[in-house]
Amino acid sequence: MPANIATVTVPATVTVSTLHSLGLHDSARLDAPAEPSLRRSLARLGLRVGAVISVIQRTPGGGRVVSCGDVRVAIDGPTARQVAVTPLDDHVGTLASGTA
Amino acid sequence: MTQLAGRPQAPGPSCHADGTTRVAPAGTPIVALAGTPNVGKSTLFNALTGARRTMGNWPGTTVEVGRGLWRPEPSGTAYDLVDLPGAYSLDATSPDEELTRDLIVTPSDQRPDIVVLVADAAHLSRSLYLLAELREREQRVVVALTMTDVAARRGITVDPRRLSAATGVPVLALDPRARTGLATLAHAIADVLAHPHPAARTFGPGHAGDSLDQADERFAWLDAAVDAAVDRHAQVRRTWSDRVDALVMHRVLGPVVFLAVMWLVFQVTTTVAAPLQDVLDRLFSGPVTEVANSVLAQAPTLVRGLVVDGLIAGVGMLLTFVPLMALMFLLLALLEDSGYMARAAVVADRTMRAMGLPGRAFLPLIVGFGCNVPAIAATRVLSGARQRVLTALLVPFTSCSARLTVYVMLATTFFQDWAGTVVFGMYLLSILLVIVVGFGLRRTLWRTMGSEPLLLDLPAYQRPTVRVMSAVTWVRLQGFLRTAGGVVVATVCIVWLLQAVPVRGGAAIGEARIEDSAYAAVSGAVAPVFGPAGFAQWQTAGALVTGFVAKEAVISSWAQTYAVSDAEQGAGTPLGEAIRTDFVASSDGHAGAAVLAFMAFLLAYTPCVATLAAQRREIGWRWALFGMGMQLAVAWVLAVVVFQIGKLFG
Numbered sequence: 001m002p003a004n005i006a007t008v009t010v011p012a013t014v015t016v017s018t019l020h021s022l023g024l025h026d027s028a029r030l031d032a033p034a035e036p037s038l039r040r041s042l043a044r045l046g047l048r049v050g051a052v053i054s055v056i057q058r059t060p061g062g063g064r065v066v067s068c069g070d071v072r073v074a075i076d077g078p079t080a081r082q083v084a085v086t087p088l089d090d091h092v093g094t095l096a097s098g099t100a
Numbered sequence: 101m102t103q104l105a106g107r108p109q110a111p112g113p114s115c116h117a118d119g120t121t122r123v124a125p126a127g128t129p130i131v132a133l134a135g136t137p138n139v140g141k142s143t144l145f146n147a148l149t150g151a152r153r154t155m156g157n158w159p160g161t162t163v164e165v166g167r168g169l170w171r172p173e174p175s176g177t178a179y180d181l182v183d184l185p186g187a188y189s190l191d192a193t194s195p196d197e198e199l200t201r202d203l204i205v206t207p208s209d210q211r212p213d214i215v216v217l218v219a220d221a222a223h224l225s226r227s228l229y230l231l232a233e234l235r236e237r238e239q240r241v242v243v244a245l246t247m248t249d250v251a252a253r254r255g256i257t258v259d260p261r262r263l264s265a266a267t268g269v270p271v272l273a274l275d276p277r278a279r280t281g282l283a284t285l286a287h288a289i290a291d292v293l294a295h296p297h298p299a300a301r302t303f304g305p306g307h308a309g310d311s312l313d314q315a316d317e318r319f320a321w322l323d324a325a326v327d328a329a330v331d332r333h334a335q336v337r338r339t340w341s342d343r344v345d346a347l348v349m350h351r352v353l354g355p356v357v358f359l360a361v362m363w364l365v366f367q368v369t370t371t372v373a374a375p376l377q378d379v380l381d382r383l384f385s386g387p388v389t390e391v392a393n394s395v396l397a398q399a400p401t402l403v404r405g406l407v408v409d410g411l412i413a414g415v416g417m418l419l420t421f422v423p424l425m426a427l428m429f430l431l432l433a434l435l436e437d438s439g440y441m442a443r444a445a446v447v448a449d450r451t452m453r454a455m456g457l458p459g460r461a462f463l464p465l466i467v468g469f470g471c472n473v474p475a476i477a478a479t480r481v482l483s484g485a486r487q488r489v490l491t492a493l494l495v496p497f498t499s500c501s502a503r504l505t506v507y508v509m510l511a512t513t514f515f516q517d518w519a520g521t522v523v524f525g526m527y528l529l530s531i532l533l534v535i536v537v538g539f540g541l542r543r544t545l546w547r548t549m550g551s552e553p554l555l556l557d558l559p560a561y562q563r564p565t566v567r568v569m570s571a572v573t574w575v576r577l578q579g580f581l582r583t584a585g586g587v588v589v590a591t592v593c594i595v596w597l598l599q600a601v602p603v604r605g606g607a608a609i610g611e612a613r614i615e616d617s618a619y620a621a622v623s624g625a626v627a628p629v630f631g632p633a634g635f636a637q638w639q640t641a642g643a644l645v646t647g648f649v650a651k652e653a654v655i656s657s658w659a660q661t662y663a664v665s666d667a668e669q670g671a672g673t674p675l676g677e678a679i680r681t682d683f684v685a686s687s688d689g690h691a692g693a694a695v696l697a698f699m700a701f702l703l704a705y706t707p708c709v710a711t712l713a714a715q716r717r718e719i720g721w722r723w724a725l726f727g728m729g730m731q732l733a734v735a736w737v738l739a740v741v742v743f744q745i746g747k748l749f750g
Contacts, residue, residue, distance in 0.1 A: 036312060041555050044188035046226035048319055056342055060351050061450025063459075065558065070222055070254055072341070074349075074446040076459060076554035 017087050019055070019064055020080035027054045028085035038082060046071040052088065128180040129293060131170065132212035134200060134234075136227050137186025138559050139220045140246040142166070143568065144276035145183035165199060172286035179289070182212060185480075188226070190233045191311075195480040195488075204239070214240040214289055221251040221258045221273070222560070225319075225326045231267060232318035235301040242288045243271040244281075250560055255333035263329035267322075268298065277565055341561045345443065354447040361440070362527060365431045367520040369504075373424035374512070380423070384416035402600060402609070410596040413663035414656030415588055417675065421505045421655075425580050426573060428501055432470060433572040437564035441466055442556060449554050455538035456546055458482070459554040461491045465534060468498030469527070470576060472707045476714040484552050489719045493727045494538050496707050496715075497734075499530035501580070502651035506702055509655060513676035514683075514695045522696075530703055537734060580652075587708075591646050591653040595619060595660055614661065633701065633739035634687035634694030634747075639679075644701070650708045693746025697739040704735035 022028055032049045033039045039049065047053060047068050057065035062077025075083070133141045145151060149168035166183040182203070185196035190205060192198040204215060215234060219227035224245075234241050245258055260271040270288045274281025303317055348357050389412055396404045435441060444466065449459030461482055468475035475495045479488045499507075507526050511519035598619035602612030614620055623642030630636045630644075639661050647654040662678040680691060687694035706712060706728050715724035 038553070039312065040191070040315065041193070041553070043315060043319065044226070044229065045555055045557050046223060057345055057349050058351055059349050059446050059449065060354055061453060063446065063449055063554065065345065065349060065446070067342070070256070071226065072345075072558040072560075074442075074449075074459075074554060074556040074558055076449050076453065078453075078551065079553035079555065 017085050018081050019053075019066065019075065019083040019085055020062065020077065022055045022064075022085065022087065024055055024058060027052060027088045029053075029088060031084040031086055033083055035082065038079070042073075042083070045073050047073060053085070125178075128169075128178050129214070130182060130210070130212045131179045131289060132182040132184055132204065132215045133218055134184045134204065134215050134230060135186065135218035136188050136220065136223075136230065136557075138557070139186070139218045139227060140276045141186065141218045142183055144216075144218060144244070144246070144274070145181060146571065147276045147279045147282060148172075149181055165203065172283065176286075177290065187230065189229055194483040199480075204234070205237075214242065214292055216285070216289070217241055217243045219243055219245055221245045221248045222254060222256060223247075224258060224263075224330060225322055228267070228322040228325065229318060231269070232301075232322050235268065235298075236303075238297040238300050240292050240295075240297055241269045242285070242292055243267070243269055244285055245271065245273040246276060248273050249275065250562070254339070257331045257333065259329050259331070263325060266325035266328040268301070277568065339560070341439075344561060345558070348440065348443045349446050354443075358444050358447050359528075361435070363524045365428070365435075367524065368431065369424060369428045371520060373427050376423035377420050380420040381417075384412060384420065388412055388416065401611070405600065406593070406596050409663040410592045410660055411589065413659040414592040414595075415585075417659040418505065418588060418652050418656050421508070422577070422580070424505070424508060425501060426577050428504065429470070429573040429576040430569060433569045433576075434564050436572070437562070437568050439559045439561045442558050445556060446554070446558070451535060453551065453554075454542075455490070455494075455535065456542045456551060457487055457491060457538065458552040460552075460556060461487060464491055464495060465498050468495045468500060469530075470501055471579065472496055472498065472500050472711040473714045476711065476718050479718060482552065486546060487552055489723055490538065490541060490546055492715055492719045493541065493723065493730070494534050496711055496727065496731055497530060497533040497537060497704060499527055499703055500651070500707055501576075502708070503702060505652060506647075506654050507699055509676070510679070510695050510699060513680060514692060526699055526703055529700065533704060533734070533738075537730070587650045587710075588652050588656050591649050592656050592660060595642075595646055595653075595657050598622065599660065619661075629736070630701075630739070632743070633697045633736070634690060634743040635683060635698045635701075635739075637682045637686040639682055640686070640698065644705070647702065648706055648709070650710070651702070654702065687743070687747075690743070690747045693743050693749070696746055697743035700742045701735045701739035704738050705731050 017028065019028070030042070030047055030049055030051045030053055033042065042048070047066070051068050053066045053068045055064050056067045056072070059065060059074060062080070063075055064077075064080045065072060065074050133145055135141055145166060145168065148170045151166065151168045165185070168181050168183075170179040170181040171177075172179075184200040184203060187197040187200040189197075190201045192201045203210065204212065217227075217231050217234065219231070228243075231241065231243060243260075243263070245260060245263075248258065251258060258273070260273055264271040270292060272281060272284050272288055274285055276282075301321075303314060348354055350357075389408055392408050392412055393404070396407055441463065445459045445462040448462040452459050452461055461479075463481065464475045464478035467478050472495050475498065476492050479491045479495070482488045482491060503526075504523070507523045508519065511522040515522045599614055599617045600609055600612070601618045602609065602616045603618050603621045605612055605616035607613070607616065619642055620638050623638040623645060626645060627636045627638045627641035630641060635641075639658065642661065643654045643657040646657040658679060659675055662675055683691040683694050683698075712724055712728060715727055
């Protein structure tokens, strides 16, 4: 590398889909939330890591109602932003989440 | 029904008290009903014991332990049946769940001999997590499957035998709403109790340490059991529940629907009940009073005064509200049993969040519109201690049904055709007060409070059953009648005594003019405080003082005061007219503004002593007294503002 060229590290942007970024009627697979207590709370209601969920309703305040089989769970907006998912449809909701 | 020793106590006297049932003798086998919230435990408890615990189609209906005697056959074995608050897991996250965990896990003579795990057949894997935990202990368990009809409609069939084989515990299906399968449950319990405790299930290799690992292992275990026992005949599809939800939880239309529903409830209540109320009014002021007068013609004036001007005028006036209260309770039961209330909590989440509260806190607040006492107990569904205190301080601003009686009487007297709308307006003001005060506390004393996520299981809508709705209505109506027969009768007697004792004029006891009585003197000392609000007459101040005991006493005190006054003057002025005259006099002709100010004060100040006691129990004296001071201050300022603004409009 020539001495007069500085090396610049360009932050790579990782796109993470969240429940909040999914569109109405989009389906996704639930990923493990970073927060163990959230993972436990979701699992208690039947929303376990790996489960396939669908967004069936947007609620006042940015919340979502998701279906997982016959289960219907309402999740508030801020929490929906913390729930990471892997979209199954062609829709990919993305969220820039810092550097790798 | 009684409360377990060493557990949180039942609410004090309230207009929302649960029914009672016999207590089992010592040594009777203890059978606990456990399971996730809203699977029908309390409905099953009521079906087995004949008790009347509160039931509703939303999570968190039961926050206290109920206990009653269950005797499946008249001469057979009796069981001490315990109804536990709903819990998804023994890993408790809120006080109501802690109660369930402690009772099942902590060794004591109150520990159940057998746990009946009530499981929702339509949501089996979620219902069985608790079973996985119970199977890790040497605990006798029977699984009772409910909601099999809901499951069937969704193409889900659960085979109890296969589920039993997969889990190692007896499994049976029953329907507590239709009261079928109860005998089978009794046989299964007797059979399990006749055998030794089962061996505890152990974790598979590699799952002994981390709690998340253990949870995964439990899920794998119960998934295998569910797969073995469940047949699905249909694909999951959009249900009619989902279609209704699309409207009632819509981002814009959802709040509008909520307000429209509540308006309809109060409009129907006031319109339909009015003729029945008139009939009862005529009954008490006519034949009942005449009969009492003739029977007591020879009795001392003092006794006649107590019976006619006190009990018949005071308690009788309150009883004219029975049809109205019954209708109101019925409509609220309809909303609760249908499953709408859980949706209302979702709609309210944005507003609740602004106050730092989760949407789930809306459920205790909704309960508060019926009665504040159980609403304060219901704050136990919240996991955060600071959120519980804040919610318990806001509950008294929800306008309970006792206040409704005063609104209706004043609204029909002063605003005739607009009565329903005025009453609805009071409920809007109540919601506004909760929001404004909550916002204020959040920005001051609760600045550092974190937020709690809303994760709310939405129950499927169900067709309300006559049995459940009538039971819920009757329990609440009984509470109203109990208040009328207990606290209000006692207050009437005290008011009567104070009205009979002269403090000036030199007349004998029972002979004095009411204006010279101790009651008028005490009320007159308080009255000037309400001058800026336009209702500084001693009659109104007296009613507010007695209203501190119970809001129903406001009406009885007024009725007593004006009945005595009428008797002295030989006049027969209707109560409404007498009140109108006094409001006109105290407000310089702005009676409408003064009445609205009075109603606002009534809405905001301390609901009753039972609510204060419930606050002391749940959040301690310090916060209870802080709440009382805050409510009085808010009530006075609000009343003054309403009157002063109202005067500007005539």
